[in-house]
Amino acid sequence: MQERPERRVDIGPEQTLTLEAYADTIVPGEKRWPGDRAVAGVSTGGGAVAAGALELLRWDATGIHDGLEDLANLLNEHAGVYAADAGLTLDDTVPAFVALDYEDRERLIVKLTTPGHPEKDFWVLLSLFCNMAFDSAAHLHTAQALEDGHPGLQAMGITKPDADGLWRFQEFGYGRRLADLHPDTTPTGSPA
Template sequence: MTLEAYADTIVPGEKRGPEDRAIAGVATGGGAVQAGALDLLAWDATGIHDGLDDLARLLNEHAAAYAEERSLQLDADVPQFVALGYDDRAELVLRLTKPGHPEKEFWVMLALFCNMAFDSAAHLPTRQALAEGHPGLTAMGITAPDPDGLWRFTDFGYGRPLARMHPDTTASGSPA
């Protein structure tokens, strides 16, 4: 729940339901949580999967100290970071990722993985992510491949081809 709240602070999304405490609900559509940030964080390819419990514990310790400093009363039914409102979550993340913070590298790395889940769906095959309506890829306008499974782009990025096709180029796109 704590890591979901962190991911939602990095790329906000809408609540999954009225009882959702991890997602603050400050944005419409899917955010990092809906994009699979926790799946990406737990993936052994990230190299941080074994330390997630420690990061969540440490984040909650920072949230408790932040709340005490601000004289905030935190709901004891949820982890401390989750109990913070969105603006306080964002302020705490800003502090943790600011140059000079002794743990900055951990929190920036965690934020980068949350962004990666949204921006690239690195933990999923692209076709699968698109078929499942991945919010980040959808928001960026990534389209499904052609029926043969290949992506082709008929609209050029600058509204025109950047160069003429070489006359000796074969049908497969290889030079002759």
């Protein structure tokens, strides 16, 4: 079977900043540089943005890649309404969602993902992909992600594979062997 080539969708700079700010609100990280506006810097270490959330979102395997610009634009519309309702004055040099402080970003996302919100499914899906980039590095080969210092895999304590590229556990998960191997188990662990 021939492998399908991956395709990553390009999005504009304002939409990129907006989606980075969304991803950072879902799994916060530290600022990438002092003037970073998308990443709020409310946490230490790398968050969803450093874990490659935008790369995963732009990947055609997600199924939402073609609608990212529309989602970012819609998020900025919601942020503008949120700011007006809250009496906030936003910096117009960045997209509206990016201009919100972290706590307001968080409040808006809670509102958008609350049961009953007509767009809830979109925002929950976007949130799940941001988590996925951090928790599983689904868009990367695991061994390479670990070699490159992927922040989510490191935070979860995922170890690098053995020299042959396979993962083995030196200790049993429950601190003891739960059962003897079946006598027909092959050396690779497969049933005969």
